[in-house]
Amino acid sequence: MPVDIYWRIHMEGDxxxxxxxxxxxxxxxxxxxxxxxxxxxxDGYTHADYMAEVARAAxxxxxxxxxxxxxxxxxxxxxxxxxxxxxxTSYRFMVAxxxxxxxxxxxxxxxxxxxxxxxxxxxxxxxxxxxxxxxLWWGDKVDHDDRYARTSEFLDVLKGVWQGGHxxxxxxxxxxxxxxxxxxxxxPFPEIFFSGSSPAAIAAAGRHADYYLSWLxxxxxxxxxxxxxxxxxxxxxxxxxxxxxxxxxSEEEAWEEIRQGWQxxxxxxxxxxxxxxxxVRRSRSFLAGAGDDHRALEVAPNVWGGFDQLRDGPAFGxxxxxxxxxxxxxQLLDLGVDAFIxxxxxxxxxxxxxxxxxxxxxxxxxx
Numbered sequence: 001m002p003v004d005i006y007w008r009i010h011m012e013g014d015x016x017x018x019x020x021x022x023x024x025x026x027x028x029x030x031x032x033x034x035x036x037x038x039x040x041x042x043d044g045y046t047h048a049d050y051m052a053e054v055a056r057a058a059x060x061x062x063x064x065x066x067x068x069x070x071x072x073x074x075x076x077x078x079x080x081x082x083x084x085x086x087x088x089t090s091y092r093f094m095v096a097x098x099x100x101x102x103x104x105x106x107x108x109x110x111x112x113x114x115x116x117x118x119x120x121x122x123x124x125x126x127x128x129x130x131x132x133x134x135x136l137w138w139g140d141k142v143d144h145d146d147r148y149a150r151t152s153e154f155l156d157v158l159k160g161v162w163q164g165g166h167x168x169x170x171x172x173x174x175x176x177x178x179x180x181x182x183x184x185x186x187x188p189f190p191e192i193f194f195s196g197s198s199p200a201a202i203a204a205a206g207r208h209a210d211y212y213l214s215w216l217x218x219x220x221x222x223x224x225x226x227x228x229x230x231x232x233x234x235x236x237x238x239x240x241x242x243x244x245x246x247x248x249x250s251e252e253e254a255w256e257e258i259r260q261g262w263q264x265x266x267x268x269x270x271x272x273x274x275x276x277x278x279x280v281r282r283s284r285s286f287l288a289g290a291g292d293d294h295r296a297l298e299v300a301p302n303v304w305g306g307f308d309q310l311r312d313g314p315a316f317g318x319x320x321x322x323x324x325x326x327x328x329x330x331q332l333l334d335l336g337v338d339a340f341i342x343x344x345x346x347x348x349x350x351x352x353x354x355x356x357x358x359x360x361x362x363x364x365x366x367x
Contacts, residue, residue: 003362006067050348081122085121099154115187251320
C-alpha cells in the first residue's frame with residue numbers, strides 16, 4: 001500500500017534556519033517578512049501568503065497534505081484550512097484540534113462544510129492536550145485521563161451526528177436526535193490521526209483512530225508502543241510518525257548545521273514542556289545523562305534527540321545525508337509505519353529539498 005506523506009505547515013511563524021531561533025517569517029512576531037514593508041509601507045504580503053507558499057511547495061514536491069498544528073500561539077487551523085484550500089488542488093489539510101473546546105455537533109457541521117468546499121480534503125489530528133499552563137490558557141482544568149475520556153465520548157457523538165438521528169446522554173455531552181442538514185449529509189468522514197502516549201490515550205486510540213500518531217522515538221520504543229496500541233483494539237489502526245528531518249548532500253554538512261545551531265542556541269532553549277504529557281516525559285527519558293554534547297544526543301545512527309533545543313516541537317528527528325535519511329524512513333516503514341508527517345526548518349525550502357532529494361529514494365513508498 002502506498003504510504004501517505006504529509007508536510008507540516010508552520011502556524012506559529014517560521015525560522016530562517018535551525019541556526020537562528022527567531023520567527024522571522026510570518027507568525028505574530030514584529031519585524032518579520034510577513035507582513036513586510038516596502039518604501040515604508042505595508043507590501044501586502046501576509047502570514048497567510050507565506051503559509052500558502054509552503055502549502056503549494058509541499059503539494060508540488062509530492063506530499064499528500066499538511067498538518068496544521070494548534071497551539072495558543074498559532075493561527076486557528078480550521079480557519080487556515082479554509083483559506084489554504086483555495087491555494088491548492090488535491091492537498092489534504094490535517095486539522096489539529098482538542099475536542100474539549102468544540103461541541104461535537106458544531107465540529108461535525110464545520111467539518112462537513114469544509115469537506116463539501118474542498119472535495120473531501122480534511123483530515124483530523126485529534127489531540128487531548130498536554131496539561132500545564134498551555135492547557136489552562138484554553139480554560140481547561142480537566143485532568144489527564146479525563147481529557148482522553150472526554151475525547152473518546154466526543155468522537156462517539158461526532159460520528160453519531162455524522163450518521164444522523166443521534167441521541168446521546170453521556171458524562172460530557174447530551175444531544176437529542178442530532179444530525180447534519182441535508183445539504184451537508186453524505187460527505188466523507190475524515191480520517192482520524194490520534195495522538196497520545198499514556199495508557200488512557202492508547203486505549204482511546206484503539207477505539208477511534210484510523211492512524212495512531214506518535215512523535216519519533218528510538219525505533220525499539222516505537223515498536224513497543226505500536227504493540228500496546230494493537231493490544232487495545234479489536235481492529236488495530238495504522239501507524240503514523242511525526243519526524244523532523246535535516247538532510248543534506250553529505251552527512252558532514254548535515255551535522256555541521258546541527259553543530260552551528262547547537263552553539264548558537266540560547267541558555268534555557270528547549271525543555272519548556274511543563275504539564276502532564278507522557279510523550280514529553282518519554283522523550284526526555286531516552287536522553288537521560290546525555291549532557292551538553294550534541295553528538296551524545298544521537299541515540300541511534302542518524303536518530304537525534306536535540307531538535308527541541310533548536311526550534312519548538314518534539315525532540316527527535318533524523319540527521320544525515322539524503323540516502324541515510326531515506327534509509328531510516330524505510331526502516332520505519334518496515335517497523336509498521338503507514339504514514340509520515342515530516343517537517344524541516346525553514347518549512348518552505350525544506351519541503352522542496354525533501355521532496356526533491358529524499359522522497360524519491362524511499363524504497364517502501366510504493367511497495
